[in-house]
Every structure is written in structure tokens, then in C-alpha cells.
Amino acid sequence: MRTGLYFGWEGTAGNDAQAxxxxxxxxxELGDHLGFDTCLFAEPQFxxxxxxxxxxxxxxxxxxxxHGIRLGSANRVIALQHPARVVENYAVLDQLTNGRIVCGVGxxxxxxxxxxxxxxxxxxFARFEEALDFMRQAWSYxxxxxxxxxxxxxxxxxxxxxAFESEPYTKPYLLPWxxxxxxxxxxxxxxxxxxxxxxxxxxxxxxxxxxxTAVQRGCAIxxxxxxxxxxxxxxxxxxxxxxxxxxxxxxxFERPLVRxxxxxxxREAAISLAGEAFQALxxxxxxxxEFADPCSLExxxxxHLILGDPDDVFDQLKTLxxxxxxxxxxxxxxxxxxxxxxxxxSMRLFAGEVITRLRS
Amino acid sequence: xxxxxxxYGMQSPRVHPRAWSGLYNEVVxxxxxxxxxxxxxxxxxxxxxxxxxxxxxxxxxxATIARRTSKIGIGTGASLLGLHxxxxxxxxxxxxxxxxxxxxxxxxxxxxxxEEFEGFDIxxxxxxxxxxxxxxxxxxxxxxxxxxxxxxxxRYDDVCLEPAPLQRPHPPMWVGANRSHQQARNIGRAGLxxxxxxxxxxxxxxxxxxxxxxxxxxxxxxEEDLKVGLFRxxxxxxxxxxxxxxxxxxxxxxxxxxxxxYGYVPEATGNRREMLAHPVFKEIIDxxxxxxxxxxIRKIERYRNRVPFDHFMPRIMHMSQKKERLFRQMELFAxxxxxxxx
Numbered sequence: 087m088r089t090g091l092y093f094g095w096e097g098t099a100g101n102d103a104q105a106x107x108x109x110x111x112x113x114x115e116l117g118d119h120l121g122f123d124t125c126l127f128a129e130p131q132f133x134x135x136x137x138x139x140x141x142x143x144x145x146x147x148x149x150x151x152x153h154g155i156r157l158g159s160a161n162r163v164i165a166l167q168h169p170a171r172v173v174e175n176y177a178v179l180d181q182l183t184n185g186r187i188v189c190g191v192g193x194x195x196x197x198x199x200x201x202x203x204x205x206x207x208x209x210x211f212a213r214f215e216e217a218l219d220f221m222r223q224a225w226s227y228x229x230x231x232x233x234x235x236x237x238x239x240x241x242x243x244x245x246x247x248x249a250f251e252s253e254p255y256t257k258p259y260l261l262p263w264x265x266x267x268x269x270x271x272x273x274x275x276x277x278x279x280x281x282x283x284x285x286x287x288x289x290x291x292x293x294x295x296x297x298x299t300a301v302q303r304g305c306a307i308x309x310x311x312x313x314x315x316x317x318x319x320x321x322x323x324x325x326x327x328x329x330x331x332x333x334x335x336x337x338x339f340e341r342p343l344v345r346x347x348x349x350x351x352x353r354e355a356a357i358s359l360a361g362e363a364f365q366a367l368x369x370x371x372x373x374x375x376e377f378a379d380p381c382s383l384e385x386x387x388x389x390h391l392i393l394g395d396p397d398d399v400f401d402q403l404k405t406l407x408x409x410x411x412x413x414x415x416x417x418x419x420x421x422x423x424x425x426x427x428x429x430x431x432s433m434r435l436f437a438g439e440v441i442t443r444l445r446s
Numbered sequence: 447x448x449x450x451x452x453x454y455g456m457q458s459p460r461v462h463p464r465a466w467s468g469l470y471n472e473v474v475x476x477x478x479x480x481x482x483x484x485x486x487x488x489x490x491x492x493x494x495x496x497x498x499x500x501x502x503x504x505x506x507x508x509a510t511i512a513r514r515t516s517k518i519g520i521g522t523g524a525s526l527l528g529l530h531x532x533x534x535x536x537x538x539x540x541x542x543x544x545x546x547x548x549x550x551x552x553x554x555x556x557x558x559x560x561e562e563f564e565g566f567d568i569x570x571x572x573x574x575x576x577x578x579x580x581x582x583x584x585x586x587x588x589x590x591x592x593x594x595x596x597x598x599x600x601r602y603d604d605v606c607l608e609p610a611p612l613q614r615p616h617p618p619m620w621v622g623a624n625r626s627h628q629q630a631r632n633i634g635r636a637g638l639x640x641x642x643x644x645x646x647x648x649x650x651x652x653x654x655x656x657x658x659x660x661x662x663x664x665x666x667x668x669e670e671d672l673k674v675g676l677f678r679x680x681x682x683x684x685x686x687x688x689x690x691x692x693x694x695x696x697x698x699x700x701x702x703x704x705x706x707x708y709g710y711v712p713e714a715t716g717n718r719r720e721m722l723a724h725p726v727f728k729e730i731i732d733x734x735x736x737x738x739x740x741x742x743i744r745k746i747e748r749y750r751n752r753v754p755f756d757h758f759m760p761r762i763m764h765m766s767q768k769k770e771r772l773f774r775q776m777e778l779f780a781x782x783x784x785x786x787x788x
Contacts, residue, residue, distance in 0.1 A: 094629050099608060102545070102610065103608070103609030103610075104544050104545075107541070107544055107545050107609075108545075111513070111545065111672045132606075137608050137609055138607065138608060138609075139541055139609065140505070140536055140537045140540070140542070141508055142503070142505065142506040142509075142538065142542035143505050143508075143509040143538060143541040143542045143545060144509070144541065144545070145506060145509075146505070146506030146508070146509030146510045146513075147509040147510065147512060147513040147515065147545050148509075149506070149509075149515045150510040150513060151509045151513055151514065166533060168531075168566055169565075170494075170495075170565060170566065170692075171503075171530070171534075174494070174502035174503050178470075178501060178502065178503045178506055179506055179509065181456075181466045181467050181469075182470045182506060182507060182510055183471045184467055184471070185467070201603060201604075202533065202601065202602065202603075202605045203531070204531070204536075204600075204601045204603075212615070237567075238567050239561075239565060239567070240561070240564035240565050240567070241565075241567045242564065243562045270560065270561050270564040270565075271496070273495045273561060273564070274495060274497070275495060275502075276495065276497065276498070276499040276500070276502075277456070277466040277499035277501075278466075278498060278499075280466070280467050322715055390491075396661050402584045425463060429787075434682040
């Protein structure tokens, strides 16, 4: 099983941004050094109580100071940007990181995000699917014309009867300056990503419906930290069943999930260092209307949190791995309220005593 | 006087083809070197849908540079705000400003290439209005206060950007000028920095600066907010012969390939001799500064005696990717030209 880190930005509003982001960058760099495989960042867009941190710059910052760790967004709301911007951004990041990018994308759960960008919330599923198709087509062909409901790329694509066309082969090939003044019927988006044809796309499955969206497009799914262990198992059952219907198997895919994890010398120490911070996190989810279950420590440790000494944490992850069939766990280890040094200590313990055992 | 080093687009042109990942790795080394020899800032440049992979998203790359350097300014020359959502741009810039410890310098431009407007499905002829409205939205967002904006092109209700940029009230904002007086007047009216492109004669520069300053004063902006920057192509070497050789091997091939491809010379045939004789090229080549440090100093002085300005951007990077030669030019410029003006 692979391991990774996850940063969600819950409850960060009003904090000192410079101190917070500095700690996050340090943690990612240490994670790379310790051998975590992946690090993903949620991309909040004008959500209550959360900083709207711009994740591409966070990834950019650590691109030149880390070497092996894969980096990416966790749930970029691709419906809120021109899809060509999304494609350009991931491609630049993929070049910058020497091919270490994961494109975690999502439908978006927050009306406030859509209101901020003046985009109708009830179109979010349709916009998401169209943007996802755009990404895959822009990266699978050279120059394209995309005639979607929301995106005409380039503008002249509106002339097409079909939704998509790649540039027909013409002879002779026109050099760039020979195209000046000619109608723009197809465009190529450059640079291309380093990973060919494109970086892995992981679809956030907070809403179970999006499991199908992912399967139809051959994408992996990413169950978020807010889901209970049982809900994660449910998402992977849906994923497996939908794939089986299509004559494929979940074994073909990376099967990641995000969990709330904290390791200390003993279970009691882990709970005393991190318990309250995780409880506050779930209270914040409750206040956002994202979470309806109890926030007591008893309930959370049973259904949501993986806290304990290295043996405990290993056992719990191993059980979850067997039940859900996952092969990649991303740990949300640093909610606000846990001291930076305690987070680093938990990362070191996890790397030293859990990662090696999960790999074998 | 401040010296900005530019402009890097991570391009793989036909004259000097390279793998993009190598270019993205190397630009960071160039920035580290620029910092070590004492340049004040380091600039990237943006375009879209271009055959050579011209970098379309500058902020993540500047973030990499920021984390690997400690004091050099990081600039966008220019971010094509006319093509993008200003709130999203503001968000990227704010995070970049925070992680770079307040080192962002924002060069903005409306954009001009037809493919870019076609690609983003934006009317090109309204780009000026769209651009200045975008800049206004950005300033509101940078304030960190809750704001609403109902304009002709953009509409936001009750949003608040957090994190806001570290620099208060916002990072320095410059606008890339073209040869038109209208653009110079608009920049002055908006009270933003005026940044002259690489290809205009000293007379055009002087006229435009006058128009810019007058418009700025008329709009009530303070004299110290009306900053002027000059951007010139540089080939610098120990001897004049070497400098000419650099011009011949690096600068002219770039002009040949890029300016023709941009459509500056629509009737171009691809024949080098014909192209270099074209009036557009003549003006660009005349504006470039080629020579020994002493010669370059005299050329900059000539401009400064005609029009006072306090920011100078040498473009040493001409896409040739010859690292040793570029580093040597940076070093010569930083050690022998910069001290004269400081």
C-alpha cells in the first residue's frame, strides 16, 4: 500500500497565512524526505471558514525542493474555470515537477464557491462532466475544436454539428506564421504534460453519483476524509461493480482514499495531542452542512479517525485496506490545532514504523 | 535604478528545440544565478496555444523560484489579464505573494494575439475595457475586504479574498505599453506603472511617457505612483565583436522566428535576408542594445538623458538556452553596468 499526505484547509480562515503556509511547505518537504508517496491539497473556493489558498502555487513552491513525492489537487472544482486554464495549469505543473502531478478534480459542494464565480450551482454536474471531457480530449489529441454546452474552444467550434473534432490532417502543413490571419478552427494547448497522454485524474466522490462519472471516463476515484470508513467501502463497491459492468476491474486502477490519521507513542498520547483538533474539524464540517453524524470522540474514533500508536494505526489501516480494497492512503495529519512539531513527530513515527510495514 | 532580468517563457522554438521539463528545471537555476549576481527581480512571460509551448501559467513557476531564492523580486511580464478571470488571478497572486514573502511584481497586459481571444471565447475588440475593469477587480480583491463588483464584464457578490497578498495595499502593478498614445493615456489614468516594450524608438518612448504622465497627473495620481520602466534586448560581451556574434546567433534567430510568427510581419516569406530588411525588423533591431558594458551604459544613458525612468529590464534570454553564455552575459551586466546606475 502506498501512503501520502493530505491538506484540507478547514478552519484556517483568520489564521496567519504566512505562518500557516510556511508550516505546510515544511511538512510536505519533510514528507518527501521521509518517503511519503503523494501529497494532495484540497482547493477551497470561497468556502466559509476556509482560506481560499491557491494550490498551484503551493505545489509550485515545493516542486523545486522535493524529488520523489507526487503532488496534486484533491478536489479542484474544474467547473469554475475555463477548462483550457485547467489543462494549461496541470500541464505546467507536470513539467515543473518532472511528471509528478495528480489531477484530483471534483464537482464542488459549496454554493458560495459557485456564487463567487457567478456560475449556476445547479449546472455543476453538467459543467463538471464537460470540463472533464475537455481535459481528456485536449490531452489526447493535438489541435482540437470542442463544441460543448458551456465551452466553445475555439470560439468557431460553435459551427460544428458534433461536440468534438480533432484537426484533420492537411497537406501541406502550415507553419505558424503562415496561419496568421487565417480562421482559427482548431487549437492545441501547450505545453503538453510530461506524463503521457496525461497525468492521472482522480475524481472526488463525496457525492456517490460521481463514481459513475469516473468509471465512464476511466478515472480513479478519491473518497474524501469526511466519509466514514463504511462510506468509503460503499464507494469502492460501487466503483468495482460499475467497472465489472463495463468488463473491467478495479485492479487496473490506483485506489486511493483520504483518512484522518495521527500517530504518537501511545493511543492515549495520540488522542490527547490530536483528538480535540479532529473533533473541531468535524464540528466545522457540521457547521458547513457537510456532516450530520455525532462529533463525540467515541463516535469519531470508531468511524472516522485512525489515531494511536504505530501498531494500532497499522492494524486499522490494514483492516480498511482489506475491506475497501484500497491501495493508497492519504493521511490528513495536520488539522489546525495540532502543533507543527507534533505533526512532524507524527509524520516521522508513521514513516518509520507504519509505511515500511504497509509496503510489504 | 532597479534592474529586472527577463524574460523567460520556457519555449522550445524551432531554432533551439528543447524538452520542456528541462526548461522548467533550468529557469530556476537562472533565477538563483540572477539573485547571486544582484539583479533586483526576475521575470517570466505568458502566451497561450503557441506551437513552442510558451508558458501559459506563470504563478506556479514563480512559486518554485520563490522557494529556491530569498530576496530577488519575481515578476510577470506580462500576465495577460485581458484573457482571464481577475478574481482567480488575484487568488493565485495572493498565495504567491504570501509564500514569496511579498516579492511579487505584477506586470499586466491586455493580450493581443487573435488565437488567444478565439481560444478563450472573448471579444478581442473590447479587450482594453475588459482589461482595466479586471485590474480594478483585482485591486478590490487584494484589499482583503469583502467586496461586490457589478461591471460590464465581471460580476461578483460579497466575496472576500483570503489570504490577501502580503504587500499592502497590493503588489506593484505595471502595464505593458504598446506604441499607441491611447494605451499610454489609459495606463496613466489608471495610475499603474508604465512599462515600455522592446521595439520602440527613443522618440516614441519619450512621447508615450509624456502622454502617460500627463494623463496620470490629470487623473490626480501622485507623481511617485507614475513609474516608468524600459525594456530592451541586450547582447553584452567583453568585446564588440563577441556581442555582435551573440546578436547574430541568438537574438536575430529569435526575432526571425518569433516576431514573424506573432504576425508582426504578415507578408513575411520566411527568407531571412528579406525579413531583416523589413521596416518592422529594422526598428526592433535598432532598439536593441548590443556591445561591451561601456557601450551598453552609454546607450542606457542616452535614453535616461532624454526621459527619466527608474526601472530597466535587460532581456538577455533570447531562447537560445546556451546556459554558459547567458550566465556570462548576466554576470557582465550585473557587475559592470548595474553599479554605474546604482
